[in-house]
Amino acid sequence: MYAALFQQMQKQLGQLDHWLEVAAQHATAKSFDPNLYLSFRLAPDQFAFARQVQVTCDTAKLAAARLTGQEAPKHADAEQTLDELRTRVRAVTEYLGGVTPAALADAATRVITQPRWEGKTMTGADYFVEHAVPNFYFHLGHAYAILRHNGVPLGKRDYLGALSFQPAKAE
Numbered sequence: 402m403y404a405a406l407f408q409q410m411q412k413q414l415g416q417l418d419h420w421l422e423v424a425a426q427h428a429t430a431k432s433f434d435p436n437l438y439l440s441f442r443l444a445p446d447q448f449a450f451a452r453q454v455q456v457t458c459d460t461a462k463l464a465a466a467r468l469t470g471q472e473a474p475k476h477a478d479a480e481q482t483l484d485e486l487r488t489r490v491r492a493v494t495e496y497l498g499g500v501t502p503a504a505l506a507d508a509a510t511r512v513i514t515q516p517r518w519e520g521k522t523m524t525g526a527d528y529f530v531e532h533a534v535p536n537f538y539f540h541l542g543h544a545y546a547i548l549r550h551n552g553v554p555l556g557k558r559d560y561l562g563a564l565s566f567q568p569a570k571a572e
Contacts, residue, residue, distance in 0.1 A: 403468060403505040406534065410461045411497040413541055416562045417457065418490045420548055420555055421483050427553045436482045441547050452478075453544040454486050457537060458493040464533035465500045467515075468508035468525050 428435035439451035448456065455478050466473035474496055480486045511525035523532070549555055 403508050403529065404500065404502040406529070407461075407465055407497050407500050407505075410464075410537055411494050412562055413537075414458070414461065414490050414494040414497070416560060417454065417541060417544060418487055418494070419562075420545065420553070420559060421454075421487045421490070423555060423559070424548050424553045425483050431552070438483060438548065438551065439481070439486070441551055443543065443547055443550060447543070448540075450544060450547045451480055451486060453540045453547065454490065455480070457540040457544060458489055460533055460537040460540065462493045462496055464529060464537070465497055467513050468511060468529060469500060469504040470511065471504070 424438050425435040428438070440449050442449045455476070458476070462473045465471075474492060476489055476492070480489060507525075508529070509524065509526040512522050513525055513528040514520075514522045545555065545560055
């Protein structure tokens with residue numbers, strides 16, 4: 402289960418990379434600086450676009466690291482351009498590509514904690530299902546919504562990416 406879900410996160414990060422490319426093309430076509438997107442947000446009390454992308458990436462890499470007992474790659478949260486965000490997305494995508502089913506063998510029973518939980522823990526299974534997956538899609542969805550709200554021509558197919566269709570079997 403974990404390996405398949407990390408593959409899906411990896412796929413969605415690939416879609417996010419595509420959205421960043423489309424956003425840059427849209428800004429160029431409309432004659433404005435594509436890096437303005439980094440500060441856009443849907444609501445005043447919500448993270449700006451750049452932070453949505455950073456948290457999406459962090460959620461995926463930290464979940465993989467915590468569930469495998471490994472150290473996650475570090476990022477400085479200092480991206481100032483769409484290209485720098487794309488570099489981060491690609492780095493996390495590559496990191497997830499190295500997560501093997503064998504490394505996740507004891508993920509469900511691993512004890513997970515983080516400083517902001519103030520001494521509380523979760524099992525790996527609960528952490529992944531209740532925190533990592535919803536948090537990943539929350540921030541990914543908000544990044545998508547910020548771009549759409551600002552006119553970037555993205556649609557549902559851009560969100561989903563390629564699907565694993567199989568030919569229908571004759572009856």
